[in-house]
Amino acid sequence: MVVESKKALKWLLEGNKDYIDAKRNHKGDISKEKRLHTHQHGQNPYAVVICCSDSRVIPENIFMAGIGDLFVIRLAGNVVGDFALGSIEYAVSHLNTKLVLVMGHTMCGAIHSAIIDHHESFISSIINEIQSCIGDCKDNTIASILNVKNTINKIKKSEIINELLENDVKIVGSIYHTHSGEVEILK
Numbered sequence: 001m002v003v004e005s006k007k008a009l010k011w012l013l014e015g016n017k018d019y020i021d022a023k024r025n026h027k028g029d030i031s032k033e034k035r036l037h038t039h040q041h042g043q044n045p046y047a048v049v050i051c052c053s054d055s056r057v058i059p060e061n062i063f064m065a066g067i068g069d070l071f072v073i074r075l076a077g078n079v080v081g082d083f084a085l086g087s088i089e090y091a092v093s094h095l096n097t098k099l100v101l102v103m104g105h106t107m108c109g110a111i112h113s114a115i116i117d118h119h120e121s122f123i124s125s126i127i128n129e130i131q132s133c134i135g136d137c138k139d140n141t142i143a144s145i146l147n148v149k150n151t152i153n154k155i156k157k158s159e160i161i162n163e164l165l166e167n168d169v170k171i172v173g174s175i176y177h178t179h180s181g182e183v184e185i186l187k
């Protein structure tokens with residue numbers, strides 16, 4: 001079942017509302033039935049989520065999503081390179097996912113490292129990418145927002161995704177608040 005982008009964003013935000021007040025229960029469908037159904041019939045995830053690898057940022061929980069619901073790409077600092085872009089292209093062009101959500105977060109260590117100009121081995125490639133878009137910004141949250149916008153611009157450089165943007169595919173930027181659990185949609 002293909003889910004239109006507007007409905008997908010509504011489902012994500014409804015799930016996020018449940019998450020904010022959740023105890024230990026998980027509302028996404030992770031039942032044996034769902035597992036067997038998706039095993040047999042394949043996946044139609046209703047959203048692609050690009051977010052940080054940070055262990056506090058758990059998209060399936062944040063949106064109370066289950067098996068087959070989200071196509072998730074996680075990299076420190078939610079930066080995207082060729083492999084990540086290929087994954088997003090696959091989801092929107094082969095799995096018909098209409099919503100691409102880029103989700104930065106508060107208190108991000110990758111953003112902090114970019115602000116204090118920390119460079120080390122392979123981590124440098126992530127830091128360089130973040131520094132290319134945050135300029136002299138020293139505020140972690142504002143820098144996270146600038147970084148989300150940079151990731152969105154990178155995704156839009158994909159020809160496949162750009163063509164699909166005219167065909168109901170939407171890219172939405174957001175920030176996850178690590179203290180409240182709330183996902184704030186960026187304008």
Ligand SMILES: [Zn+2]
Binds near residue numbers: 107
């Ligand atoms: Zn992070």
